[in-house]
Amino acid sequence: MMESKRKSDFISVVIPCYNASRYIQDCLDGLARQTYQQFEVIIVDDGSTDQSEETVKQWMEQHSPFFSIMYIKLPRNIGFAGAVTVGYFSSIGEYIAVHDADDISHPERLEKQLSFLREHPNIALVGTKYAFFPDGHFERQTPANWLAYGSDNIRRVYAQGKHCVCHGTIMFRGEVFDRLGGPTRRIRGAEDYEFIVKFLNAKLEIDNLPDILYYYRSHPKQRSRQFYGKRG
Known part of the structure; x- marks a missing residue:
């Protein structure tokens, strides 16, 4: 897909879904409540x-x-990795946002991330702070404390082989995917890490918003629990 064919100021929200029937409605309800409505959802x-x-x-x-x-x-x-890349190839938006099928976005998530990328043309990808909650108890939220903020700090963390961006929260410029492609399918469980590193290796800047704009559901069958416990 060529950059010129992407729809200006439009967001493509890509949701990889595997056996998420119990949660996907909450996910979609949260997206339906977004304050910024110029977006498509690709499941x-x-x-x-x-x-x-x-x-x-x-x-x-x-x-x-x-x-x-x-x-x-x-x-x-x-x-x-394969499923999310299918979604990226199907996207038409100038911006691409990721969303896990069992999580929920704050109503202002898309609006705030889009505004940030518009105001900071040097930033290629932006994540957000998030809170996790036990399944069935949305009111019991615990803010994440492992993220980093500021492009220099984030680059330093990844240079140490560590991780500091929650993959389910990211929004990035579609033209970057058109140039770099999606996450690798060769590293099961570390696809999100590798995708961020791909941006950094291309000398692109990354940041996180300090606002809690995403709610990460903790439950026994979530994919991430297989690899790194509760962290997303």
Whole structure:
């Protein structure tokens, strides 16, 4: 996809989904409440075996035609990196945001990240602070304390082999994906780390917003728990 074909001031929200029927409605409800409404949602169902497809399509029927949503059902499970990259290739927005299927975005998330990228043309990708909550208890939120802020600080953390950006919170410029491509499929469990490092290796700047704009659901079946506990 060429940069000139991307839709100006438009956001493509990519949601990789695998057996998330229990949570995907909360995710979509949060996106429907966004204060910035110039966006599309691209759900890439990575071969789910639960009721994810039925749940999403029922939600789409209830909210159409007021909500732009694309549902892509992959014929087999190809893994997180492959699924999210399918979503990136399908996107048309000048900006691409990531969203995990079991999490919830603050109503001002897209607006604040878009404003930041508009005001800081030197920044290629921006994440946000987030809070995690136990499944079924949204009111019991705990702010994350492992993130870093400021492009120099973030670059220093990754130079030490550490991680300081929550992948589910990121928004980045679509033209960067058009040039660099998506995350690797060779490193299972570290795809999000490698994707950030790809930006840094290309001499691109990254930052985090200090506002809590994302809510990370903690539950036994979440993908990240397999690799690094509660952290997203």
